[in-house]
Amino acid sequence: MTQLTLTSNNRCFNGEQRYYSHQSAVTNSEMSFSIYLPDEAVAGKSCPAILYLSGLTCSPDNVTHKAHFQQKCSELGMIFIAPDTSPKGEDVANDDRYFVGQGASYYVDATEQPWAENFKMHSYIADEFYDLIRSQFPISSVGITGHSMGGHGAIMFGFKYPSKFISVSAIAPVCVASESDWGKAAFSEYFGQDSNQQQAWAQFDAVNVVEKAGKQYPLILVDQGAADDFYIDGYLRPEALQQACQKVEQPLTLRYHAGFDHSYYFIQTVIEDHIDHHYNAALSHG
C-alpha cells in the first residue's frame, strides 16, 4: 500500500484543502498532489471527484490557488484532485525549454533516455495515481478535466479509459499535441525522432484518441478563450477536436469566449460550469 504524507491542510469553505506527497513506483520519484475534500468526504461519505490535469510549467499550486474551485465544490459536495504535471527534482531529467522536461510530461510514458527513467506519467495517472486516490479517499466516481496540456491529457485519458471516468471536459486543450511546436519538441525527446516513432506520436493526440474510441460520453464540454494567443497561433486547434467529435458522433459543447486569454483568469471564469458538468454526470451515474 502506497504511503501518503500529508504536507498541508487548510480549512476552506466547508471543507479541507490538503496537499499530499507519496513515493511513486511508476515514476521512481516523489510525487505531490492537492485534494479538496468537502466536509462530507472528510466524514467518510463517498463523493464524486474531479481529476484536474494542469498545463505546461504548472504544479498543483496553480489550480489550487488560482482556479477558485473550492467554493463550488464545497456547495455541491465534490472532491477536486490536482496531480503534478511531471516528476520533479534535482535527480530528475530536465530541459531549459519550458515545454520539455519537468512540468511538461504531456502525460505520456517516455521510451528514450534520459526521460524513460522517470517520465512515465501516462501509467502514473491512468493506473497508480488513479488506484491510489480511489483506495485512499471516499470517491464514488471520477470525472476528468484539464487546462492546455492538461486538457490534452483529460481528453486522452477520458477516451482511452472510459471505464475509469464518467465525464470529460477541458479548458483550452491542446487537441493535436504531436503537430504543435511544443509537442514536437517534447515527443522527439521522449520517443525519439525516427520516422516510425513520429507516426507513433499521433496515437496520443486527443483528436486521434477520440476518433479511435468513438462516442463514449453523452456530452463533453470544452471552453476556449477567443483572445488566447496560443489558440490564435495554432497550438490548441479546438476545430480539429470538433471535427473528430462530429466524425464519430461524440456530442461536444465547444464554446468560444470573446476577449479571454489562456490564463487562470479565464479558467476561474468557466470552472464552475465544468464542475456542474461533472456533478451532473455523477448525478446521472447514480
Next chain:
Amino acid sequence: MTQLTLTSNNRCFNGEQRYYSHQSAVTNSEMSFSIYLPDEAVAGKSCPAILYLSGLTCSPDNVTHKAHFQQKCSELGMIFIAPDTSPKGEDVANDDRYFVGQGASYYVDATEQPWAENFKMHSYIADEFYDLIRSQFPISSVGITGHSMGGHGAIMFGFKYPSKFISVSAIAPVCVASESDWGKAAFSEYFGQDSNQQQAWAQFDAVNVVEKAGKQYPLILVDQGAADDFYIDGYLRPEALQQACQKVEQPLTLRYHAGFDHSYYFIQTVIEDHIDHHYNAALSHG
C-alpha cells in the same frame, strides 16, 4: 497629473483584471497596484470601489490571484483595488526580517533613516493613491478592507479619514500593532526607539484610532479564523478591538470561524461577505 502605465490586462468574468504602475512623488519610487473593473466601469459608469490593503510580505498579486473577489465584484458591478504593501526595489531600504522593510510598511510614514526616504505609505494611501484612483477611474464611493497588517491599515485609515471611506471591514486584522512583536520591530526602525517615540507609536494602532475617532460607521465587519496561529499567539487581538468599539459604541460584527487559519484559503471563504458589506454601504450611500 500622475501618469499610469498599464502593465497587464486580463479579461475575468464580466470585467477586466488590470495592473498598473506609476511614479509616486510621495514614496519617491515606482508603485504598482491591481484593479478589477467590471464592464460597467470599463464603459465609464461610476461604480462603488473597495480598497484592499494586503498583509506582511504581500504584493498586489496575493489577493488578486488567491482571494477570488472577481466573480462577486463582476456580479455586483464593483471595482476592487489592491495597492502594494510598501515601496519596493533595489534602490529602496530593506531588512532581512519579513516584518520590517519592503512588504512591511504598516501603512505609516517613517521618520527615521534609511526608511524616511521612501516609506511614506500613510500619506501615499490616504492622499496620493486615494486621489489618483478617484481621478483616473469612475468611482462613486470607496470602502476599505484588508488582511492582517492590511486589516490594521483598513481600520486605521477608515477611522482617521471617515470622509474618504463609506465603509470599513477587516480580515484577521492586527488590532494593536505597536504592542505586537512585529510592530515593535518595525516601528522602532521607522520611528526610532526613544521613549517619546514609543508613545507616539500607539497613535497608529487600530484600537486607539477607533477610540479617538468614536463611532463613524453604522457597522463594521471583522472576521477572524479561530485556528489562526497569529491570533492564538496574540499578534492580532480582535478582543481589544471589540473593547474599543464597545467603549465608543461603534457597532461591530466580529465573527470567529472554527478551524480557519491566517491564509488566503480563509480570505476566499469570507471575501464575498466583505464585498456584500461594502456593496450594501454603497447602496445606502446612494
